[in-house]
Amino acid sequence: MPIHEKSLIRPENLTTHEDLMLDGVDVSGHWSTFIETRVVKDYNESLQDEIAALPGGEQIHRCWQCGSCTNACTVNAINEDFNPRYWIYLIRMGMESELLRDKDIIWQCVSCNKCTYACPRDVFPEGVMKATAHWLERKGHTEKSPSTHFDEVFTEQIVKTGKIEESRTMRRFFSRTGQALAQPWMIEMVKRMLRGLPIGMLTRMGLATLVAPRTNDWSSASAAIQEYIDEQHEKQSQALSLAELVETAKQDVAA
């Protein structure tokens, strides 16, 4: 169970020299197997600040590592590698490379918020998980998750029209996540709906698809919301030093 000792036997920490002579002795192959040092050399102090700059992560610095979040966690009960307490610690102390090892499971938080209610210090671990998942995406460590795509499609539509038109949301979501619209369950659902000959509903859906209904006088509200979103986005990009990241990447490509 202890997640900690994993690092001792991580495959990438094992070094074997295929061809090595030491003082005239042939120690090629598994004779020369070494475990890389696992000493923590320094703290990356910006990591906590970066997570704290994203919505949900603001209170991460309060954590005192009691483990209530992990004990309460729905996902941890199924996958013991899903350990919010541990990740919060890695973030707080700035152990970024360790955090990135778990990048493919952090997003699995189901937002049940049991941790939120268990936390004695109001850290809002669920928010921290969300912020961390977004941090991974924005830093380019992970692809956008389906839920992020859904959030974006949903938000874009609201900002644009002030209303949600479900079939449009679905179509765009499927398109952005690279899924076919003709999902088996969707076909089945449509078939069953058609059995009842829902003339009125079909008409409304058809109309909505054609004219995209809007809230009256929405444009100024829309502009204000968009401005706020852009502002926040820019602020977060700065906190995460994303521009510098892009610049470094460009230089790397040029070199």
Add this chain to the structure above:
Amino acid sequence: MSKPVLIIGGGPAGLAAAHSFATVGKECVIVEKEDRLGGAPILSGYAKLVPTGEWAKDAIGGMVKRVEDASSVKVITGTKVTNFDGAPGDFTATLSNGDTLEAEAVILCSGFTHFDSVNKPEWGFGTHEDVVTTTQVEQMISSGQGVRCPSDGRKPNRVAILLCVGSRDRQIGREWCSKICCTVSSNIAMEIREELPDCHVYIYYMDIRTFGLYETKYYWKSQEEFKVKYIKARIAEVTSDGEKLIVKGEDTLVKRPITIPFDMVVHAIGMDPNVENPEISDTFGIDLETHGYIDVANRYGSMGATSRPGVYVAGSATGPETIDDSIAQGHATAMAVLSGAQDLKTA
């Protein structure tokens, strides 16, 4: 009741006892071995005190002035008691200046001694200039100089505070918890962050014992408002790479060894029994408890009783103690002396 009460030591406990006697017009004499009153908070130059945040020179300085201004209190500084004879109500003390004093009773407010960090050489004090003690940081703050690295006067970017230096350590015969260092360290960490907002402060702990109401005001506040970081690790050694101090230990929460560079390392030094306690014990004919503090003979029936009737004790002479509790004990023990509470033994 005609003879004065003798008070040994002019720190918070002694000043409080003297004030109590002055309030009721009872004569007392403070014998202080240093050249002025105030005890550790004044002599060691503490900065802002727990829990009020008042400057030591104002808070304790006010107590000193109040006692110095009281006509019924006599203050003798730079002097020690070398011999003590007699019985309750009729003691005679011989002083190091040759004088003798008659006394009805005596209260030992002889305090503690700061742990000397050279006794933990692996933590670099005395070897590396930028390894300092909490007392030194208090002085940097109280003098107005600010928190600076002693080696070159620069502002530190990263400070490590090591807790339990000279406390809870069987290796060096100090098994007790010094009680105040966690809170003092949280306080200092916040003061550093306040003066140097770009400076990161890490506290390395075994347990955090910011007891009672200090939890909110120090432990929580230091994290929630000042973003001080607490790492559960007992440091193995402090060395230097020539530029930075290198702190080695194990981060016990991730079970990983750490080798981290710092600009300044602060030892949260504990409270030792007063180094003169063996001498005090001989002179006044009283017992010390196992750790070397003055033994309190009666915990429930009277305040500040020692093993010898008529000889009382108050404050950090009895064990690690906070300033405000020392003050309370000083007042309470004065009350015990006035009421002759020695007769009210529960046993």
